[in-house]
Amino acid sequence: MAKYSVVGKRLPRIDALSKVTGAAIYSGDVTLPDMLYGKICRSPYSHALIRRLDVSKARALEGVKAVITADDVPGYKNRSPLLLVEMAHLAQEKVTYESQPVAVVAATSPEIAEKAVGLIKVEYEELPPVLDVLEAMKPETPPIYPNLYTNFIARPPTDKDSKPSNIAYHMVVNRGDLETGFREADLILENTFRTQPVHHGYLEPFAAVAKAEANGRVTVWTQSQGAFSARGMIAEFLGLPPTRVNLVPVEIGGAFGGKSFLPLAPLCALLAMKTKHPVRMEMSREEVLRDGRPAPGSVSTIKIGVTKKGYITAVSATFIYDAGGFPEMSHTMFVRGNTFSQYKIPNIKVEALDVLTNKIPVTYYRAPSTPQSHFAIESQMDLVARALGMDPLQFRIQNTAVEGDITPSGETLPKVGFKETLERMAEYLNQKGSLKGKNRGRGLACGFWHGAAGSWGAYVNVNIDGSITLVIGVTDVSGSRTSVAQIVAEEFGVPMESVSVVVGDTDTAPWASPSVGSQTIYSLSHAVYRACQDAKDQLLRLASPRLGVPTSEIFFANGHATAKTNPTKSIPLTALARSSLGFRGEGPVVGRGSIAALPPAPSVAVHAVDVEVDKETGKVKILSYAVAQDVGLAINPLSIEGQIQGAVTQGIGWALMEGYVFDDRGKVQNTTFLDYRMPTATDVPMIDTMLVEVSSTTGIYGLRHVGEPPIVGTLAALANAIHSATGVRLKTLPMTPEAILKGIQEQGKQ
Amino acid sequence: MKIIVNGREYEVASGPATTLLDVLRYELRLTGTKEGCSTGSCGSCTVLVDGKAVNSCLVLIGEVEGKEITTIEGLSQQGKLHPLQQAFMNEGAVQCGFCTPGVLLTAKSFLDSNPHPTESQIRQAIAGNLCRCTGYDKIVRAIMSAADYQRG
Numbered sequence: 011m012a013k014y015s016v017v018g019k020r021l022p023r024i025d026a027l028s029k030v031t032g033a034a035i036y037s038g039d040v041t042l043p044d045m046l047y048g049k050i051c052r053s054p055y056s057h058a059l060i061r062r063l064d065v066s067k068a069r070a071l072e073g074v075k076a077v078i079t080a081d082d083v084p085g086y087k088n089r090s091p092l093l094l095v096e097m098a099h100l101a102q103e104k105v106t107y108e109s110q111p112v113a114v115v116a117a118t119s120p121e122i123a124e125k126a127v128g129l130i131k132v133e134y135e136e137l138p139p140v141l142d143v144l145e146a147m148k149p150e151t152p153p154i155y156p157n158l159y160t161n162f163i164a165r166p167p168t169d170k171d172s173k174p175s176n177i178a179y180h181m182v183v184n185r186g187d188l189e190t191g192f193r194e195a196d197l198i199l200e201n202t203f204r205t206q207p208v209h210h211g212y213l214e215p216f217a218a219v220a221k222a223e224a225n226g227r228v229t230v231w232t233q234s235q236g237a238f239s240a241r242g243m244i245a246e247f248l249g250l251p252p253t254r255v256n257l258v259p260v261e262i263g264g265a266f267g268g269k270s271f272l273p274l275a276p277l278c279a280l281l282a283m284k285t286k287h288p289v290r291m292e293m294s295r296e297e298v299l300r301d302g303r304p305a306p307g308s309v310s311t312i313k314i315g316v317t318k319k320g321y322i323t324a325v326s327a328t329f330i331y332d333a334g335g336f337p338e339m340s341h342t343m344f345v346r347g348n349t350f351s352q353y354k355i356p357n358i359k360v361e362a363l364d365v366l367t368n369k370i371p372v373t374y375y376r377a378p379s380t381p382q383s384h385f386a387i388e389s390q391m392d393l394v395a396r397a398l399g400m401d402p403l404q405f406r407i408q409n410t411a412v413e414g415d416i417t418p419s420g421e422t423l424p425k426v427g428f429k430e431t432l433e434r435m436a437e438y439l440n441q442k443g444s445l446k447g448k449n450r451g452r453g454l455a456c457g458f459w460h461g462a463a464g465s466w467g468a469y470v471n472v473n474i475d476g477s478i479t480l481v482i483g484v485t486d487v488s489g490s491r492t493s494v495a496q497i498v499a500e501e502f503g504v505p506m507e508s509v510s511v512v513v514g515d516t517d518t519a520p521w522a523s524p525s526v527g528s529q530t531i532y533s534l535s536h537a538v539y540r541a542c543q544d545a546k547d548q549l550l551r552l553a554s555p556r557l558g559v560p561t562s563e564i565f566f567a568n569g570h571a572t573a574k575t576n577p578t579k580s581i582p583l584t585a586l587a588r589s590s591l592g593f594r595g596e597g598p599v600v601g602r603g604s605i606a607a608l609p610p611a612p613s614v615a616v617h618a619v620d621v622e623v624d625k626e627t628g629k630v631k632i633l634s635y636a637v638a639q640d641v642g643l644a645i646n647p648l649s650i651e652g653q654i655q656g657a658v659t660q661g662i663g664w665a666l667m668e669g670y671v672f673d674d675r676g677k678v679q680n681t682t683f684l685d686y687r688m689p690t691a692t693d694v695p696m697i698d699t700m701l702v703e704v705s706s707t708t709g710i711y712g713l714r715h716v717g718e719p720p721i722v723g724t725l726a727a728l729a730n731a732i733h734s735a736t737g738v739r740l741k742t743l744p745m746t747p748e749a750i751l752k753g754i755q756e757q758g759k760q
Numbered sequence: 761m762k763i764i765v766n767g768r769e770y771e772v773a774s775g776p777a778t779t780l781l782d783v784l785r786y787e788l789r790l791t792g793t794k795e796g797c798s799t800g801s802c803g804s805c806t807v808l809v810d811g812k813a814v815n816s817c818l819v820l821i822g823e824v825e826g827k828e829i830t831t832i833e834g835l836s837q838q839g840k841l842h843p844l845q846q847a848f849m850n851e852g853a854v855q856c857g858f859c860t861p862g863v864l865l866t867a868k869s870f871l872d873s874n875p876h877p878t879e880s881q882i883r884q885a886i887a888g889n890l891c892r893c894t895g896y897d898k899i900v901r902a903i904m905s906a907a908d909y910q911r912g
Contacts (some may be wrong), residue, residue, distance in 0.1 A: 020852070022849040022850055022852065023849070023854060023855075025851070025857070026848070026849040026857075027859050028853045028857075029857030030832075030835075030848050030849055030854060030857075030860060030861075030864060031790070031792070031832065031833070031835070031841075031845065032790070032792015032793070032832030032833045032835075032861050033833075034857050035791070035792075036794070036858065038791075038794075038795070039785075039791035040788070041786075169841070173776070198790065210889075210892070211892045212858075213794070213796045213802060213804055213856070213858040213890060213891070213892055214794070214796065214856070214858045215795070215796070215861050261856070261857060261858075263794070263856050263857070263858030264855075264892050264893055265856075265860060268780065270861065286909065292861060294797065294798060295798060303911060312771050343813065343819070364775035436779070439905040487856070488855075489855070506832065554847065556859075562876040574885055648851075648852040648898075649852065651847075651852070651897075652852050652855055652893070652894055652895075652897075654895075655894060655896075655897040655898070656855065656892070656893045656897030657895075658893045658895055659892075659894075674882065681800065682799050682801060682892065683796075683797050683801035683802050684801050686892040687899055688890055688892065690887045690888075690889075690890065690896075691882070691884075691886045691887050691889075691891075691896040691899070691900065692883045693881040693889045694895060694896060694897075696879075696897050696900070697897050699820040706906060717778075740859055
């Protein structure tokens with residue numbers, strides 16, 4: 011008999027019906043009476059001083075209800091915009107990237123708003139942009155911000171001698187003795203790898219609707235991965251306490267980390283408060299690509315020392331991330347937990363830097379910093395295995411860290427299924443057999459993700475019809491509603507149809523951390539589980555006298571509370587819920603559950619890809635793709651397979667075709683889906699998934715983080731496969747047909 | 761100007777140079793049709809015009825006068841889901857759901873003309889519809905399974 015009856019089942023998403031019928035409401039679908047339309051005036055320069063900003067003509071245009079600039083933002087009076095992260099930054103005195111918002115208009119029609127934007131007069135004094143991270147890091151390069159010191163953003167540094175810098179953050183971790191480690195090595199290999207900025211490519215552009223309420227509060231409808239964090243950010247921008255803002259959840263049309271960023275909602279809320287009208291703002295795809303915060307490009311250098319027998323003795327690595335024109339979100343902090351935790355490395359030094367340039371600022375994208383770092387790490391692991399003449403899979407198994415090992419950042423490694431996933435993949439490939447055929451190659455790579463954990467609450471109502479309502483405060487970006495509904499159904503012994511999940515607005519729902527870091531189901535499930543137990547305790551107290559058995563002798567199944575010793579003694583939940591309201595009851599059955607930050611339950615995914623490279627054109631055809639991932643326990647395998655397949659496809663885009671193109675002034679050149687090419691159905695094969703279940707000790711039922719790990723290994727897996735197929739090693743992404751062809755031609759010359 | 765949407769006739773106030781997408785979303789408030797790019801390269805706004813899938817962001821309302829338009833709101837009939845809708849739910853082909861209406865309508869138009877598709881034909885057929893969540897795997901399987909179901 012299966013351990014669980016609902017958990018572990020391949021069930022359709024509970025939100026699917028509203029989505030296949032077009033009934034689901036997204037931010038852009040919200041319409042209010044008497045609504046105004048907001049539009050942003052953006053900088054044409056990537057680096058310039060604002061000499062004069064004149065909005066008088068725009069304000070005078072008929073139909074224009076408000077024009078705001080940085081001077082009108084209450085939040086900027088309290089805090090430096092440099093510290094108001096993940097939201098639109100109206101330029102003050104200077105612009106630091108092309109398309110930075112300079113002013114915002116609200117008017118009675120989108121056409122008038124657009125016209126008003128054209129009437130805004132801005133005099134710029136263009137400055138030379140700095141576009142290359144290595145250039146930007148040099149001490150002689152002028153700092154983009156005069157008040158930004160490394161690790162001290164917009165506040166005085168501790169060291170009085172320090173100078174403003176374009177290095178926003180700098181992190182170093184050290185373990186063991188590097189010199190000894192490299193001395194012990196028989197082979198030392200060093201390489202530098204580069205990746206380009208890439209966009210999340212969510213299909214839904216940003217949109218927001220805001221309405222000022224009569225009591226001085228403001229209601230906002232917008233897509234956000236974290237309703238409560240968004241509420242806080244909007245409030246900070248408006249200079250209000252957080253509870254003066256109510257954020258209403260709507261469906262979110264793809265996020266992948268990119269929709270913690272709020273490019274519209276704070277502006278929209280400010281316009282609504284100024285005009286006393288509801289205001290809608292929407293971004294075009296072009297605006298999304300110009301100002302929709304992509305993932306950073308990177309330059310990573312890795313030096314590995316190994317013995318002849320293939321044991322790693324030392325690693326030194328530097329990861330540099332291109333932050334763009336704003337110290338938006340640090341990527342270095344993720345390098346600490348996510349690099350080299352998977353391998354046993356006695357001597358190691360890891361450095362990471364976020365460096366400002368005058369390009370589009372960045373934010374987090376699915377396993378932030380880690381696809382970039384693992385492109386370098388796992389490419390380098392492959393190169394070392396080749397140099398040693400070892401099987402790349404065996405080389406990894408041999409160097410795998412185990413539970414209790416200390417990671418480079420000093421953490422004690424919990425149990426992670428490194429060996430189990432590698433062995434599962436070895437078994438799969440063994441069955442599949444070796445790849446035959448000309449110009450074909452197989453690539454392997456691992457992807458590690460440490461995971462995050464926040465604080466979450468949940469309420470459970472046991473309704474008088476015996477159904478259960480779960481109230482949570484987090485937008486569903488990954489099928490979370492369905493998975494937590496499965497937990498509720500499991501715990502109460504009711505069918506899925508009896509469970510409904512309500513994502514409340516921030517006025518009514520319990521606190522929820524943002525849905526980031528693959529933590530949602532992993533962490534939220536604890537709060538949900540506890541809320542279920544709380545409600546069940548109440549039901550047990552109601553059932554015990556009625557069944558005439560102690561509470562410890564009662565179980566829940568088939569919508570009933572039943573005596574363990576005598577299954578004929580049974581009472582339906584509906585009767586218990588009703589009785590709770592009567593004289594002998596305790597009042598409505600309401601369960602409450604909360605959880606503070608859990609230790610993370612890291613996950614690993616092993617990738618194997620077979621490719622065929624056309625040597626005439628350089629085009630890569632992906633013949634097959636397989637991933638084995640340690641998921642702890644699969645609450646809904648259908649949903650997890652979808653996460654893996656989607657992540658891999660994003661990774662394929664990152665590796666082979668996607669990438670921002672800038673001109674020599676830092677202006678984005680590809681602003682449509684025609685020239686920012688993402689994978690279509692014809693670019694990818696079916697993607698085989700193997701869900702390996704090595705229980706975590708911290709997750710309910712043994713759950714782990716799931717959604718981000720499967721993108722991490724994709725980039726190197728493809729680079730390694732292309733190497734196998736052609737003998738050409740590409741260390742720079744994207745590996746376009748041109749790049750591959752160039753590699754093949756250069757190889758021919760040698 | 762009159763247009764027929766999901767079997768119902770509407771008198772449209774927008775000018776003939778308004779896109780079909782804007783009329784559907786903003787005048788008729790049929791918001792199931794989504795705008796992802798407005799340049800005809802993502803397929804999120806796909807609707808059927810006389811049974812053929814088109815990007816409604818590229819069609820002006822003046823071009824579809826008197827024609828039969830089907831949007832996602834009209835895909836189920838008499839409260840019964842179209843086999844494609846059922847298959848998309850069952851196979852896990854729906855994640856964020858933003859591309860879903862467009863993919864469903866493209867798939868309907870495709871299966872109507874090709875009831876015995878191969879995997880490769882399905883992939884070709886939906887190549888104009890971007891999906892960023894699913895990796896297309898489960899979408900392709902869902903279309904295959906709906907085709908099986910429709911053949912009985």
